[in-house]
Amino acid sequence: MPETQAIVFVVDDDASVREALGRLIRSAGLRVEAFASAEEFLNCPRADAPSCLVLDVRLPDLSGLDLQRRMADANNEIPIVFITGHGDIPTTVRAMKAGAVEFLTKPLVEGDVLESIRDAIARDRAVRNHHQEAAELRARYASLTPREQEVMEWVVSGRLNKQIAGELGISEDTVKFHRGHVMRKMGADSVAELVRMSERLGLHNRENP
Amino acid sequence: MSRVRKSFEEIQALQGELRVALDTIPALVSTALPDGSRDFISRRWLEYTGLDPSDGLGWGWTDVIHPDNRAAFVDRWKAALASGQPLEAEVRLRRADGQYRWFLIRAVPLRDEQRTIRKWYGTATDIEDRRQAENALHRREAVLREQASLLDLTHDTVFVRDMHDVINYWNRGAEELYGWKRDEAVGKVTHDLLHTVFPLPLEEITAALLRTGRWEGELVHTKRDGTNVIVASRWSLQKDQSGHPVGTLETNNDITERRQAERVLRRQANLLEQTHDAVFAWEYPRTIVFWNRGAEQLYGFSREEAVGRSSHELLHTEHPTPTSDFEAALELEGEWTGELTQTTRDGRKILVESRHLLMREADDRRLVLETNRDITERKQAEEALRKAQAELAHVARVTTLGEMAASIAHEVDQPLSGVVINANASLRFLTGASPNLDEVRDGLQAIARDGRRASDVIARIRALARRTATEKEPLDLNEVIREVVALAEAEARRTRAKVRTELARSLPRVLGDRVQLQQVVLNLLLNGLDAMTAVVGRPRELVISTQREANDRVGVAVQDSGSGIDPQLAPRIFEAFYSTKRGGMGMGLSISRSIIEQHGGKLWVVPHDGPGTTFHFTV
Secondary structure, three states: OOOOOOEEEEEOOOHHHHHHHHHHHHHOOOEEEEEOOHHHHHHOOOOOOOEEEEEEOOOOOOOHHHHHHHHHHOOOOOOEEEEEOOOOHHHHHHHHHOOOOEEEEOOOOHHHHHHHHHHHHHHHHHHHHHHHHHHHHHHHHHHOOHHHHHHHHHHHOOOOHHHHHHHHOOOHHHHHHHHHHHHHHHOOOOHHHHHHHHHHHOOOOOOOO | OHHHHHHHHHHHHHHHHHHHHHHHOOOEEEEEOOOOOEEEEOHHHHHHHOOOHHHHOEOHHHHHEOHHHHHHHHHHHHHHHHHOOOEEEEEEEEOOOOOEEEEEEEEEEEEOOOOOEEEEEEEEEEOHHHHHHHHHHHHHHHHHHHHHHHHHHOOOEEEEEEOOOEEEEEOHHHHHHHOOOHHHHOOOEHHHHHOOEOOOOHHHHHHHHHHHOEEEEEEEEEOOOOOEEEEEEEEEEEEOOOOOEEEEEEEEEEOHHHHHHHHHHHHHHHHHHHOOOEEEEEEOOOEEEEEOHHHHHHHOOOHHHHOOOEHHHHHOOEOOOOHHHHHHHHHHHOEEEEEEEEEOOOOOEEEEEEEEEEEEOOOOOEEEEEEEEEOHHHHHHHHHHHHHHHHHHHHHHHHHHHHOHHHHHHHHHHHHHHHHHHHHHHHHHHHOOOOOHHHHHHHHHHHHHHHHHHHHHHHHHHHHHOOOOOOOEEEOHHHHHHHHHHHOHHHHHHOOOEEEEEOOOOOOOEEEOHHHHHHHHHHHHHHHHHHOOOOOOOOOEEEEEEEEEHHHEEEEEEEEOOOOOOOOOHHHHHOOOOOOOOOOOOOHHHHHHHHHHHOOOEEEEEEOOOOOEEEEEEO
């Protein structure tokens, strides 16, 4: 998988803080896009890249927490690093429960900010990788013929070729032929790997016909 | 023969006697032939004129007639010769010393039995003295005529009465004043006609008049229409040549109005004594000419001590403005009002509210009436009240700032965060393998800017927290409002409200205390934000607007979209300790109103029909 450059989104209505954060993040070699309000951020098309959102809890109109909920509703997950002026425990709890990566209080410490951002990006990268693998797996599975999918189900259920031939009423050689296709198309090196793939695809076992 | 001789001798003797007689009479005598040429002139003729006998005979004598009379006389003389009628003429004749004197010349013809004129006899009588007396008389008559007409012209009332007080002269002024014509008044007894009321018994007045020849006093007369008139009367005794009193000349002046005006003035002067105000009058340069009882009491100087002194020196008067300004104002406007500091006799400094009135007297003298009221205690009380109010306002400000502490801290935190982060970021750009100096420079600029921003916030807070004496200066209310809005920005963000300003362009500057007016605006703004915290489903918007009002005043309106005020409670919200807010002290609006009133303005509320409230004030 190629390493695409990560983007850090900053949403803070205060120009001083917004600009300073931008500069700090750039100094860590990351790309920054900064917004003065939640709406601006939502209205802006985002590049497909690992990213995180540095978000001021208190924003005019749509607050940081509102934005977090709005994005979760839209199934648009992005790791969020919250920034708040002073420790506001109920807000912190709500944000963390809703999946915030980090909660930074002012005055901001440079190291904490960058570390949180790196963590968040790493997490996003992982999630994105995970999502990408699953998508690839689904694509491979979809490339199987219906007979090959049937064979795969029986294989991951632990049946022998002879048993499968009996179940499907075909010759054992034909089973072997399909099974070879399945292993090659799915890119599985072993039955155990195919089993894991099947689990990730959420296929159910053919325990008993 | 001897009889003839005797007769002849007798005649000669008679002639000789006649000559002597002719020469001894004072008149100048001459005889002339029927043709008018002189054949005899007396010695007096020759002596008077200084002529030689030969020059005086014939027609030569006419040279001594004054040139003005000569031609006319010669004509008349010739006419008389022709007609034979006696001649009488007055001419001036030159004396030997060259001076002319008037003479009456008479010439009568002597006729014989045939009625033929044989001779003319002439006399010239010196009438110079008579002429002069006549001239003097004419002149005196002219003067008298003039005087009489002058007496008629004057507005003064003049009449003359004899020793029995019977009027024998009555001028036009008297006709006008009393209403009786001259012929109605002449012959009447003065005091009966005018019902004279005397200030003294008439006998005393008459005695004084006879003793000194004059009397002056005030009389009351009754006019023809029955009304009374007060006159200033001057009597002078008239005497004949031998010094016997023959009458009285009475000159009267109507002073009724003056007396009434004087009575009013006296009453006013009495009133001036009654007032507690110090009232005194001075003439330029500063000399005190009047000093009432109030002034005696206020300053401790008696009238005798004050009158004649310079008021400035006596009272150590201190003007708030240069004396020249004050004098110019007095000169220009005719009056001046203001406050003065003065010192009393016992050295106490007092503050007086003063009013100077410049009065120009008829004779162009200028008099200044100064009325001063002691306002020392009132000022002290006002000052104490003002201090207490300023103190209270200060406490309220500090309390407000305390309530805003969280959002103020945020307001300082923001730029300070910016500073710290920018500094760190700049360091990182500087210390990397290939330093990015553009970023470093931008970072440093941002640091400078944010640092200023933080210190601006602190300066605003400090200004509001300051305990300063009230200082009024010309202010731009828009600027005052912008500063307050900047200060409350964080608070607005905390309450999720928008603060919008609609500020009129080119407002007149108003005289005010910046801090206190900011306090009022801040108070109204925070109240508005507070009123909107419960608002759901509509924008939380607060609008502050300014507008120019009449007379160079400025109006400010603070309008919120909050829950609104019960119109019945609206009047109570300005009372002290009345609060609808939880934790509110209930002083904010009360203090705001007293601040605005101290600025000569008004603060009021207009509840909306729907949600929202608008507070207005004018300064």
